[in-house]
Amino acid sequence: xxxxxxxxxxxxxxxxxxxxxxxxxxxxxxxxxxxxxxxxxxxxxxxxxxxxxxxxxxxxxxxxxxxxxxxxxxxxxxxxxxxxxxxxxxxxxxxxxxxxxxxxxxxxxxxxxxxxxxxxxxxxxxxxxxxxxxxxxxxxxxxxxxxxxxxxxxxxxxxxxxxxxxxxxxxxxxxxxxxxxxxxxxxxxxxxxxxxxxxxxxxxxxxxxxxxxxxxxxxxxxxxxxxxxxxxxxxxxxxxxxx
Amino acid sequence: xxxxxxxxxxxxxxxxxxxxxxxxxxxxxxxxxxxxxxxxxxxxxxxxxxxxxxxxxxxxxxxxxxxxxxxxxxxxxxxxxxxxxxxxxxxxxxxxxxxxxxxxxxxxxxxxx
Numbered sequence: 364x365x366x367x368x369x370x371x372x373x374x375x376x377x378x379x380x381x382x383x384x385x386x387x388x389x390x391x392x393x394x395x396x397x398x399x400x401x402x403x404x405x406x407x408x409x410x411x412x413x414x415x416x417x418x419x420x421x422x423x424x425x426x427x428x429x430x431x432x433x434x435x436x437x438x439x440x441x442x443x444x445x446x447x448x449x450x451x452x453x454x455x456x457x458x459x460x461x462x463x464x465x466x467x468x469x470x471x472x473x474x475x476x477x478x479x480x481x482x483x484x485x486x487x488x489x490x491x492x493x494x495x496x497x498x499x500x501x502x503x504x505x506x507x508x509x510x511x512x513x514x515x516x517x518x519x520x521x522x523x524x525x526x527x528x529x530x531x532x533x534x535x536x537x538x539x540x541x542x543x544x545x546x547x548x549x550x551x552x553x554x555x556x557x558x559x560x561x562x563x564x565x566x567x568x569x570x571x572x573x574x575x576x577x578x579x580x581x582x583x584x585x586x587x588x589x590x591x592x593x594x595x596x597x598x599x600x601x602x603x604x605x606x
Numbered sequence: 607x608x609x610x611x612x613x614x615x616x617x618x619x620x621x622x623x624x625x626x627x628x629x630x631x632x633x634x635x636x637x638x639x640x641x642x643x644x645x646x647x648x649x650x651x652x653x654x655x656x657x658x659x660x661x662x663x664x665x666x667x668x669x670x671x672x673x674x675x676x677x678x679x680x681x682x683x684x685x686x687x688x689x690x691x692x693x694x695x696x697x698x699x700x701x702x703x704x705x706x707x708x709x710x711x712x713x714x715x716x717x718x719x
Contacts, residue, residue, distance in 0.1 A: 375698040375705075378622065382629045382695070388645055389633040468673070473635030 391601055393475060394542055395466045399459045400591035403531050406451040407584035410443075410527075413451075414576045417443035438498070441576065445495060448527040452487035456480045456534075475541045483534035493525045528558040528583045546597070550590050557586055615701075618663045619694045623648065623656050628691040631666060631683040639679035657681065665690055 423437040463476040523529060535551035538544075556562070566578040619625060626646050631637050643653050660666045665687035669680045683691070 375701045378625055379695070379698050379702070381622070382625065385626055385629045385645060386633045389630055389637075392641070393634065468638075471638030471641030473637065475635070 389472055390543060391598070392470045392472050393467055394544065394598055395463055396538070396542065396544065396547055396598065397591040397595035398462045398466070399455075399479070399535070399538060400587050400594060402455045402459050402462070404584045404587035404591060406455045407528070407531075407580055407587060409451060410447055410580050411577065413443040413447040414441045414580070415573060417441055419570075419573075439570070440494075440498065444527075445491065445498075448530075449487060449491050452527065452530060453484055456483040456487075459483075476538075478541050479534060479538040482537040483530075486530045486533050487527070490525050490527070490530045497525065523559050523561060526558070528579075529555070531583075531587070532558055546594070550594075554583075554586055554590070558583060615697050616690055616694060618659060618665065619690045620697075621656075623652075624660055625691075625694060627653075627656060627660060627681070628665065628683065628687055628694075631681050632688060632691055636680050636682050639681065642681065660687070663690075 418441070419439060420442055421437055421439045423435050425433065426436050427433040457480075460476055460480045463474045467474040467476075532551055532555040535547065535554065539548035539551050561579065561582075563578050563582060566582070568575045568577055619628060623646055627642060630642060630645065634641070639650075639653070639657075642648075643650060646653065648656075657666065657668060661668055663686075665684055667682050667684055669682065671678050671680065
C-alpha cells in the first residue's frame with residue numbers, strides 16, 4: 364500500500380521541490396509591496412503642508428548637574444504632529460489593507476497583510492503615546508531620557524525612535540516578516556538607518572525657518588517613493604517571468 | 607506496521623496534484639479555483655475531482671460566491687488539512703534522508719571482484 368502510494372505520488376525529492384516552487388509562486392502573487400510604500404510616502408509628503416500651516420512649540424528648562432554642570436534643555440515639536448500623524452497613519456493602514464485585499468482577491472489568493480496592519484496601527488498608537496508622555500514629562504537632564512541614562516549623541520536617535528518615520532520603519536519590518544521578503548527587510552533596515560542616524564545628504568534648513576522640517580520629510584518620503592517604484596518594477600518583472 | 611517513513615504517507619495527500627493543492631492553499635490562506643487550475647495546469651474537471659477527494663477527507667472547505675457577476679470558488683485549508691500537509695512534508699523529508707543514508711555506505715563500499 365505504501366509502495367502504491369509512493370509510486371502514485373512520485374519521487375519525494377520532486378514532490379518537495381514542486382511544493383517549494385508552488386509556495387514561491389503564491390508568495391509572488393501575494394506581494395504588492397509597492398502599495399504600502401507608496402501610501403506611506405504620500406502620508407509623509409502630506410505632513411509638509413500640515414507642519415507648514417501649524418506652529419512650532421518650544422519648551423525650555425534649565426538643568427543643573429550635581430557635579431556643577433548646568434545648561435538649558437529645549438524640546439521643540441510641531442503642534443500638528445500629535446494630530447496629523449495618528450490620523451494619517453491609521454488612514455494609511457486602512458487604505459493599505461483595502462488595496463491589498465482588493466489586489467490579492469483579484470489574483471485569486473488570500474493576503475498576509477493583517478499582521479502588518481495591526482502592528483502598524485499598534486506601533487503608531489504606542490509611539491504617539493510615548494511622544495505625548497515625553498511632552499508632558501520633559502527631560503530635566505540632557506542625558507536622562509525616558510528614565511534612561513543616555514550619552515548625548517544617542518539622545519537624538521532615541522527621540523527619533525519615537526517619531527512617525529520610525530513607526531513606519533518598524534511596521535515595514537513586520538511586513539517583511541509577513542511577506543517573507545528579504546528585499547523588503549533590507550529596505551526597511553536601510554530606511555530605519557536614514558531616519559534614525561539621520562542621513563540628510565547635507566540638506567539642512569536651520570531654525571527658526573518655518574521650513575526647517577522640510578528636508579526630513581522630503582528625504583524620508585522620497586526613499587519610500589523610490590522603494591515603491593523599485594518594488595513595483597521588480598515584482599512586475601518577476602510575475603511576467605513566471606507567467 | 608514498520609517504522610519506514612513510506613508507511614506514514616497518507617494516500618489522500620501523497621499525490622502530486624493534491625499535495626500541490628494543499629501547498630498552495632496553505633501558503634495563500636484562501637485560494638481561488640482559477641489560480642489553482644492555472645498553476646497546477648489542470649482541466650476544470652480534473653481539478654474538481656481532486657478537490658472533491660480533499661473535501662471528503664475534511665482537508666479543505668469549498669466556498670462558492672460571486673465577485674460582481676463572475677462566479678468564484680474559494681478553497682480554504684482546514685486544521686486537519688494543515689496537519690496532514692505538515693505530516694506529509696515531514697514523511698517526505700524522512701524518506702529522502704533514509705534513501706540518502708542508505709546510499710552513502712553503498713557508495714563508499716569497495717566493489718567486489
